[in-house]
Amino acid sequence: ALAAPAIAQSMPKVTWRCSSGFPKALDTIYGAAEVFADAVAEATDGNFNIQVFAAGEIVGALEGADAVTNGTIEMAHTASYYFWGKDPTFAFGTGVPFGLNQRMTNGWMYEGGGLDLLNKFYAKQNMICYPAGNTGAQMGGWFRKEINSVEDMQGLKMRIGGFGGRIIEKVGVVPQGLPGGDIYPALEKGTIDAAEFVGPYDDQKLGFNKVAPYFYYPGWWEGGVALMNMINLDKWNELPSAYKGVVKNASALANSVMMARYDTLNPIALKELAASGTQLRPYSQDILEACFDAAQETYAEIGAENADFKEIHDSYMGYRRDSYLWFQLSEYNFDTFLMLQQRAGKL
């Protein structure tokens, strides 16, 4: 085949299909793909038209990566860790248990060498990726009964996906894979004892508070969940360079706007949940420590046999180590002081 001819027009007509990994009902995550597509359209007078499809409309959520690799679709807006079963290295594009929080994720990707490392890996999958959304630290799930120790977790059936499931299994939980729509009835009947999804705003829509009274935090397996624009590398290389710039910039806008949307909507939902009787509970220190140790063990096991995983893990975890050294000073103490003022009713 001939190479694509050089494009003389500065704003050629280009149409791409973007499969979101999420249903339209999640206006936060699905909405970030729309924010991205709208920003691309505005910056190109509508000449670069990215059509967004919900999960399952053209490609299923778990087929997103393959469809991008094969060029069935030009791009997906999704959670990279959905594809950790293909290669656990995919997990770092979204974040791993006890990993970087939202701000550290951006720090590592944009300025800490993270995005370059990730794209070295993604290139092997015939794709290039840009961060385009974040949920922040998610909640730690809904429980029918209180859990106060690692003993209380033995044999507990919990809906929890991917990497978090593999790790929590090591401390005695029986992880269950269930699509979002199947969680409510399973929790209601007691087929499962617990379920994690996202946080107050998304979870409230699914009604989990009606069938499980205890809402735990933090979601240690999802401390800063980045969404990725995963783009087929051949389609990327065919883009005029201006459009590449537009995609990078619009991805950054979607990245910030999605986080902003969660941060704006979650407090409102949280107040409503609390008013409806939801009991907030922190995970105990011994549970968190057992899970942390299980995570470290898991990373060492995978890293021993997967060089891509190890290379990215070491960069990511090095960034985490330095970041927490710094964040514990001004950021943490500024927030702590204002949280104390809030509890004193002074905000």
Place this chain on the structure above:
Amino acid sequence: ALAAPAIAQSMPKVTWRCSSGFPKALDTIYGAAEVFADAVAEATDGNFNIQVFAAGEIVGALEGADAVTNGTIEMAHTASYYFWGKDPTFAFGTGVPFGLNQRMTNGWMYEGGGLDLLNKFYAKQNMICYPAGNTGAQMGGWFRKEINSVEDMQGLKMRIGGFGGRIIEKVGVVPQGLPGGDIYPALEKGTIDAAEFVGPYDDQKLGFNKVAPYFYYPGWWEGGVALMNMINLDKWNELPSAYKGVVKNASALANSVMMARYDTLNPIALKELAASGTQLRPYSQDILEACFDAAQETYAEIGAENADFKEIHDSYMGYRRDSYLWFQLSEYNFDTFLMLQQRAGKL
């Protein structure tokens, strides 16, 4: 005069001048304007060319707002609170003492109605603004002697600018206005007792650690300092709509990249400062509370006589109240747990 003709070309040649409020030596803040200009150039094949100038090259740092209002320059990349003397409402574009942290600032601006409210105010100054950078929570300054209580602050001469200066004056400090380059000799000679600037990375360059051993946190007057692209409204209205989109998207990229740069560089500088003998000290609770009360009092005083200030203040502070309700759960406990692991040497 005739209205500007409709522009037929999709990517017309446009050249703008952007005055940074900072010297080139601050590669973090000044660098964010370059990130922005480069992103605009890339997305327009170089047809929209934004030339970045350091403070003082074409316009002084404190003349940025007037120069934009008058159209002397098309835009400035600067701290909105530099202009709080013209109208204290300007302060909210950057952040106010005990205000929103970096993530909350983005939440409020992008999705909490903040940017629309700000731009209603800025329109009166013939400008439109987009956030284009953040420093995160700054440090609380360098002190020649330890300060342990509000009594220790009485009569203390401290280099601190703008709004923070007005508030700290209420608790007994004598604020001093000094340009960045004059701080070191004043601190060395003891003409001043203390000085705040930004944080580890920027402050280390100026050598404050050599003349003041105590580095305090948090910088309660600067918990999340946003930088603004301030754009002359007439020039904005002349832009083709695609270029407006490009500016909005590129601003979002600069916003994230600047924060990422600080978060990447600050931990490295912090380690070097600690190794060189710098003593880290938290402000005592009584100092923070006295300053918090002084801030609340100041906002009430200004709000009573300035309707723009009051309208934006109420929206901004309402967002703060809801945000801290939410952040104290997953975000805070996730970070707390990992900070404890770090102190235990497990990261």
